[in-house]
Amino acid sequence: MESYKADVVIVGGGGAGLRAAIAVAESDPALRIALVSKVYPMRSHTVAAEGGSAGVKLPTDSLEYHFNDTVGGGDWLCEQDVVEYFVAHCNEELTQLEHWGCPWSRTPDGHVNVRAFGGMKIERTWFAADKTGFHMLHTLFQTSIKYPSIKRFDEHFCVDLVVEHGRVQGVVAIEIGSGEFTLVEGRSVVIATGGAGRVFRENTNGGVVTGDGMAVAYRHGVPLRDMEFVQYHPTCMPGTGLLFTEACRGEGGFLVNKDGYRYLQDYGLGPAEPSPRNKAMELGPRDRLSQAFWYEQQKGRTIEGQHGSVVHLDLRHLGEAKLRERLPQIYELAEQFLGVDPARAPIPVRPAVHYTMGGILVDGRCASPLPGLYAAGECSSVGIHGANRLGSNSLSELCVFGKVAGEEAARFAKASAPGNSASLLKQAQAVEQRVSGLKTKTGGNERIATLRKEMAQTMEDGCGIYRLADTMQKTCDKLDELKERFKNVNVEDKSSVWNTEWLLAIELEYQLDVAQSMAYSALNRRESRGAHQRLDGFEKRDDENFLKHSQAHYVAGGAPRIDYGDVKITKSQPGTRAYGAAGEKAEQERKAANV
Amino acid sequence: MSKRRPYVRPMAGWWRKNPFFVEYMIHEGTALFVAAYALILLTGLVYLAHGEAAWNVWLEGLKNPWYIAFHWLALAAMCYHTYTWFKIMPRTMPPVIVGGKRLPDFAITGSGLAVAVTASLAMFGLVWGMAR
Amino acid sequence: MSENQRIIEIEVLRYHPEKDKAPYQQVFQVPFTDDMSVLQGVQYIKDYLDGSLSFRWSCRMAICGSCGMMINGEPSLSCETFLRDYYPARVRVEALAHFPIERDLVINMEGFIEKLESIQPYIIPKEPRTLAQGEYLQTPAQLGAYEQFSSCINCMLCYAACPQFGLNSEFVGPAAMALLHRYNVDSRDGGKAERMELVNSEEGVFNCTAVGYCSEVCPKHVDPANAVNQNKTNSAADYFMRFLTPKGGAK
């Protein structure tokens, strides 16, 4: 087996991984960095982010406001000290990207422009037309080329960590092109492998978003935190789940039901005004909007389409010129995929799974409980999203915490002695044995695609927008069954070069673990909060018992063990989450009480 | 040992594989006519330098029906070449900004063609006038 | 849904380096609906007909640049090309032209990545600025000067459309040149002189014979041919500047 000695290994070439790699390179050019990614970095799913990235910019805005929006939006399940750090560093990081060349959209006088986004009180979302993630990712990737100490392992699929003497000392990866294994040694490891949305059926995520890093850390005893919180995005393409960014509504789009009625006003988000008001109506938070869709569907006020019920995203009143300038990609998506000209007809949309709020448990400095292991980006749970992420906070998170993770991993690497290569290699060979077994074994009769489909369907059934104990229980049972059946999985392809069927099997095994952590965490949370909404007697938030982070611990061959950790509260005591006119009233009352 | 063995496909006959390439090859082909015509004019010049008698011999030669047919062919080729040349012109120059807006491709192609036609007609008129 | 489900034939160019001497065609019968892309068609093949078929994909929304293939001989993103547009005829799918085939629809793109790396694709600041000083000012017009060239998703369709690259794989080629140009015309950048060396070099712009098909197939309207050809002019100017000024032009 080939092996490579690095100082810091970063798994994941998305926004978070690239930012971490650059941070290591800048903190000490002598450190050798290995950047391992199963796809070329610019294919990472950060590329798909459309709307924008939050950072306080306008003089009318303040860090306080951004803090309040984030913590309230997360239904108070946020680590408030971490949120304070986060909001204080967004602007700086986005400016850094500007210096690196990111083509932010501008105001006429040349300053970076900001737009409105759901759940945000003031316009603070930096954007690059409607391809923000694309531009951020390419800027980071291209900038990373500047640093000779970053050695990329592109199209290398990470299958495990190597842990010795209680600390992580590297990773084992498959070179996809040859099918051969490589040991990448490192004195610290950053996981930045992104979310896990593809465990659900209809989702906005790319094929690579399979929760690999979460599963790898989880199997090494690192808890996955708050996994029951999975965000549904309210405006996605029926069938494929492709996203129509929230910026559609930020720019003034309406959501209407089959009667052409802006139904959100019936769900505490009104009053309906002709142009968007922040934190009201179409600019309410995603969980509320997706829930309103569900109720409309129950009331029979949605429109029946080929792929189930839809409502209409109406952009016609914005006019073709503005749509082409501000939302060019959305325009093309609607035209090409749906045959709809958004300047002339409304776009059919429905909610789909979009974002994994939970992830690898890390502290405010991105360190996991396993020494030497750090995590950043969507795979991590650093504590800023709580029970519901606000749109445009996660791209900023990639930069702010990608940098933190890189710096901390660099510090850790410098302070630790190099590992014992011979014994690490031995471990890696054992990993190779195990993982190769998946494709060399014969006699299996379960199709990968069938298992994957059944998993995605049961997750949608049990852990959807609204949840019930018995369906969640069914999902848990189904996942247990699928894990059993996975032992019988059949990988037809026994070859080495570009054996993607084998990789799909490995991913499926990761996904089943992650799905289990979600379903069991959900079943155990007997309250409703943020994206976790129940209809079986636990419709209310229960701060007394559940103002707590859930933590799923891996149990080999069994169901995960769920326990709870405290939530750090610094300055915002849990209050009512209200939006629209009710939200403004609640805020005034809060202010009055404070003086 | 790696089992990779990348396969390189042959390029032979590449220009027949796509209508766009065929058009490109015709465009390139018509350039031969442009070159050939330049040569003809050059020969004329050489004859002229040898005095009036030589010049008249050359002119007489041009009246050969084969030569006339060739002229028609060359004219057609030249027109096609001009057209395709201006068609790719927008791809070869910096964007032209007029009144804060970028000039669309067809406007550039169109004005190029218009200038070419006008110039040719003016030339034609001039020579016609001198000949009479 | 089932009533409008029909069967389309997808012909795929297969190649397995461990088994095959050369690529060959294989035809699959794929049930499809009107909203299915060619990518979804080959995914169906992989899931239910032949698990060994290999191809790259990720975003499904024409932004990650993974899924380029020759579809009926034209370089296309398979995720935004729809089966309905070919039915009832057979659709022919092949790995991107002009690149070595690793396996099936997967091409070797290492050379392309090296080209991207060679053009110094990052801001070389004209005037250094600290973060405390805030952003560089850049008007919408200055942004407009390079925005189009920054929209490249690295899908390499333009390389599959460029016969000159097919004939000489050393040629820097359309997308890398577009990216080079993108940085050269960015108002924040001062690295043009360094990059011109590559433009003028043997692998540089003069390999281009203005076929123009690259811009035709580009799914993101980058117009890479424009970047290449503008740089022919720049290169020529650079060449003459060397005679005119003692320090002019690239070194």
Ligand SMILES: Cc1cc2nc3c(=O)[nH]c(=O)nc-3n(C[C@H](O)[C@H](O)[C@H](O)COP(=O)(O)OP(=O)(O)OC[C@H]3O[C@@H](n4cnc5c(N)ncnc54)[C@H](O)[C@@H]3O)c2cc1C
């Ligand atoms: C359609 C869409 C639109 C969005 N829009 C917005 C928005 O407007 N604003 C906002 O703030 N957020 C948005 N988000 C969320 C945000 O884009 C993501 O949370 C974020 O990009 C995740 O970045 P990441 O770096 O954590 O992971 P990713 O970009 O997903 O990168 C993961 C990396 O890990 C690598 N990897 C994974 N597994 C392995 C393995 N086993 N071995 C090796 N490498 C591996 C992959 O190759 C990849 O490089 C959007 C998300 C989606 C899906």
Ligand code: SF4
């Ligand atoms: S220039 Fe266009 S065709 Fe070429 S790689 Fe970029 S996006 Fe693809």
Ligand code: FES
């Ligand atoms: S799958 Fe991403 S571009 Fe087609």
